[in-house]
Amino acid sequence: MRYLFISLLVILTFSSFAVGGYKEKFEREFMSQPWAGEQAEENACIACHVSDKMEPKLKNIPQNWQMSIHYENNVSCHDCHGGDPMDAAMSMSRQRGFIGAPKYTEVPEFCGKCHIGILKNYLESGHGKALKKTGKGPNCVTCHGSHKEEQFIQKANIDIINEQRCTKCHSYERAMIMKQALFLTEKKIGELEDNFKRLKKEGVFTADDEKPLFSTQAEFRALFHTVDVSLVKERTDEFRKRLDIIEKNIHDTLGELRFRKNFSAFILLLFTGMGVVLFLISKTPKE
Amino acid sequence: MFNRIKKWLEVRIGLDDLTRTQLTEYRVPKNVNIFATLGFVALAGYAIQVISGIFLLIYYTPHPDHAFRSVQDIMTRVPYGWLFRQMHVMGSNIMIAVVMLHMVTVFLMGNYKRPRELTWVGGGLMLLVTLTFGLSGYLLPWTQLSYWATTVVTSMPTAFPYVGDFIASLLRGGDYISGITLGRFFALHIAILPPVFLSLIALHIFLIKRIGISATPFGTSDEEKRPLTEYKKKTYPDGSPYYPYFFQKQMLMVMIYVAAMFFLITFMPALFSPDEANTPANPLKTPFHIRPEWYFLAPYQMLKLIPNKFLGISIQIILVGIFLLWPFLDSQKEKNVFKRPVLRGVFIFLLALWVVLTFWGRY
Numbered sequence: 001m002r003y004l005f006i007s008l009l010v011i012l013t014f015s016s017f018a019v020g021g022y023k024e025k026f027e028r029e030f031m032s033q034p035w036a037g038e039q040a041e042e043n044a045c046i047a048c049h050v051s052d053k054m055e056p057k058l059k060n061i062p063q064n065w066q067m068s069i070h071y072e073n074n075v076s077c078h079d080c081h082g083g084d085p086m087d088a089a090m091s092m093s094r095q096r097g098f099i100g101a102p103k104y105t106e107v108p109e110f111c112g113k114c115h116i117g118i119l120k121n122y123l124e125s126g127h128g129k130a131l132k133k134t135g136k137g138p139n140c141v142t143c144h145g146s147h148k149e150e151q152f153i154q155k156a157n158i159d160i161i162n163e164q165r166c167t168k169c170h171s172y173e174r175a176m177i178m179k180q181a182l183f184l185t186e187k188k189i190g191e192l193e194d195n196f197k198r199l200k201k202e203g204v205f206t207a208d209d210e211k212p213l214f215s216t217q218a219e220f221r222a223l224f225h226t227v228d229v230s231l232v233k234e235r236t237d238e239f240r241k242r243l244d245i246i247e248k249n250i251h252d253t254l255g256e257l258r259f260r261k262n263f264s265a266f267i268l269l270l271f272t273g274m275g276v277v278l279f280l281i282s283k284t285p286k287e
Numbered sequence: 288m289f290n291r292i293k294k295w296l297e298v299r300i301g302l303d304d305l306t307r308t309q310l311t312e313y314r315v316p317k318n319v320n321i322f323a324t325l326g327f328v329a330l331a332g333y334a335i336q337v338i339s340g341i342f343l344l345i346y347y348t349p350h351p352d353h354a355f356r357s358v359q360d361i362m363t364r365v366p367y368g369w370l371f372r373q374m375h376v377m378g379s380n381i382m383i384a385v386v387m388l389h390m391v392t393v394f395l396m397g398n399y400k401r402p403r404e405l406t407w408v409g410g411g412l413m414l415l416v417t418l419t420f421g422l423s424g425y426l427l428p429w430t431q432l433s434y435w436a437t438t439v440v441t442s443m444p445t446a447f448p449y450v451g452d453f454i455a456s457l458l459r460g461g462d463y464i465s466g467i468t469l470g471r472f473f474a475l476h477i478a479i480l481p482p483v484f485l486s487l488i489a490l491h492i493f494l495i496k497r498i499g500i501s502a503t504p505f506g507t508s509d510e511e512k513r514p515l516t517e518y519k520k521k522t523y524p525d526g527s528p529y530y531p532y533f534f535q536k537q538m539l540m541v542m543i544y545v546a547a548m549f550f551l552i553t554f555m556p557a558l559f560s561p562d563e564a565n566t567p568a569n570p571l572k573t574p575f576h577i578r579p580e581w582y583f584l585a586p587y588q589m590l591k592l593i594p595n596k597f598l599g600i601s602i603q604i605i606l607v608g609i610f611l612l613w614p615f616l617d618s619q620k621e622k623n624v625f626k627r628p629v630l631r632g633v634f635i636f637l638l639a640l641w642v643v644l645t646f647w648g649r650y
Contacts, residue, residue, distance in 0.1 A: 074572070200562060200565060201557060202556060202557055203556055203557035203560035203564070203565060204362075204363075204565070205359045205362070205363070205565045206565075207566075260369060260370075260556070261553055261556075263370070264370070264373070264549050264552040264553040265549075265553045267549045268546055268549035268550055268552075268553055271542050271545045271546040271549060272542070272546045274542050275539055275542030275543055275546060278535055278538050278539040278542060279539055281531075281535060282532075282535040282536060282539060
């Protein structure tokens with residue numbers, strides 16, 4: 001019986017080795033797909049930009065994009081520049097909607113395809129008007145960066161307003177007043193984001209509560225793009241109230257998590273105690 | 288009143304007799320160790336899974352559009368739903384660990400040897416059913432983690448020529464994980480596997496009761512080396528009574544099991560719930576670093592390492608076959624693994640390999 005079984009195993013093993021061969025489909029569809037890493041290489045834009053035939057100044061674009069907020073949010077090359085990343089031959093075809101890199105003055109409209117509210121306020125602001133009038137005013141990438149050279153598009157935050165950046169065009173005084181007007185609200189947004197991160201780590205599904213925060217911060221930042229300090233100050237209270245509601249929800253959830261922790265700790269102690277009692281009973285000498 | 292009910296039951300089912308023969312007069316060997324309680328602990332673990340699972344079943348909706356939301360509702364809106372879900376999630380992982388430990392200790396003590404071959408085979412099948420429980424239950428929350436981990440695991444059979452695609456297709460109900468897969472896994476998890484598992488438990492307990500509990504081979508002379516040609520129940524007249532002596536030990540271990548479960552729920556509630564476990568399944572977006580649950584990591588990594596995938600999967604099936612039929616392959620009379628250097632060496636090697644592959648698969 002034993003020998004028969006072992007013989008069968010040996011025959012099966014060797015025959016499987018000989019007959020099975022290399023399962024290409026399996027390899028292609030499953031094993032060699034390191035789940036996201038290689039998917040990027042399927043993107044014709046990236047494949048070409050990282051290749052040796054690319055001009056050196058454009059070679060870093062994929063790398064800089066991977067460090068950007070766009071990459072974090074799955075915004076890929078074709079989402080802004082158009083074209084077809086799945087078809088190398090047609091990737092830069094106008095028929096497939098390829099736009100390429102915009103001219104300096106066209107950048108606001110280029111970004112504004114997605115950031116609609118911000119575009120509207122920007123165009124009405126001093127920054128937007130200056131660009132329109134002189135062709136030299138600041139556009140989106142002046143403050144937020146792009147993926148050229150050593151830049152990458154940063155997540156919007158209050159530190160973007162700084163003396164070094166603003167004084168390239170004008171004095172820092174007005175910008176500083178604006179920064180002060182934004183500070184407390186931005187700080188609160190940052191705290192709420194940190195709290196959401198904490199809740200996620202605790203295994204809480206936060207997407208439903210994150211949506212109002214996202215829309216509030218998007219609207220608040222759109223408002224900032226008017227570069228109108230008095231308007232920002234006037235409407236700050238409205239945004240603070242909305243953030244307060246989100247904060248209360250987060251605090252309620254954190255309170256619920258504390259209750260859960262205490263409750264399960266109580267059950268833990270209960271069973272530990274019962275275990276100790278059982279241990280002592282089992283060690284008690286019997287008649 | 289109480290006495291009348293007791294007498295009524297006594298006449299009909301012989302309660303006193305049942306208690307006497309099954310509990311107080313049923314004796315276990317004097318040197319029985321704590322590892323002999325692991326089967327009972329696994330059974331208690333299964334009971335916890337059944338009870339918590341029934342609570343989850345009340346609120347869970349097995350549909351791709353509603354599964355994720357229904358699980359989130361259990362976690363946030365259903366009173367104490369989080370407790371039952373956490374017990375089910377943590378319990379499933381600890382139970383698998385306990386069943387594995389039970390098999391390892393039975394192996395080390397040589398308790399699979401005749402006449403307990405069928406007890407071992409039944410236990411091995413229960414381990415496989417437990418893993419299938421894990422696999423099928425993993426998909427049900429319909430998260431990114433469960434969706435893609437199931438994609439990985441159900442892709443494994445495709446390495447098999449001729450029948451591999453059919454097996455994968457049978458599991459998924461198509462080429463990809465879909466609502467059909469969810470329906471199949473749900474049916475498997477709550478309707479098909481439980482009766483199979485309960486039947487195996489019944490067989491396992493019947494065999495233990497019929498043959499008698501095995502003595503620990505360490506320290507005492509082993510009486511079971513004699514040739515076995517006819518049925519003889521193993522009894523221990525000089526042993527300790529099952530109740531209360533051994534039952535207390537079993538309950539102590541169950542308390543440790545439950546305490547361990549609540550330790551994880553209290554201090555590591557997100558241990559098995561990374562970010563992807565809180566994101567709804569998106570078939571169009573493959574997350575980074577997706578991998579199966581810890582108990583499938585070793586076979587997964589092994590399959591990745593062996594260049595010929597069919598050979599890889601064949602080796603795994605053969606290993607499972609050897610594992611299940613091991614009592615028929617091992618003809619040595621010595622039960623104590625510490626007196627068998629070759630077997631001990633092979634065991635340590637396989638254990639180390641399993642640990643290395645598991646960690647390798649994780650990182």
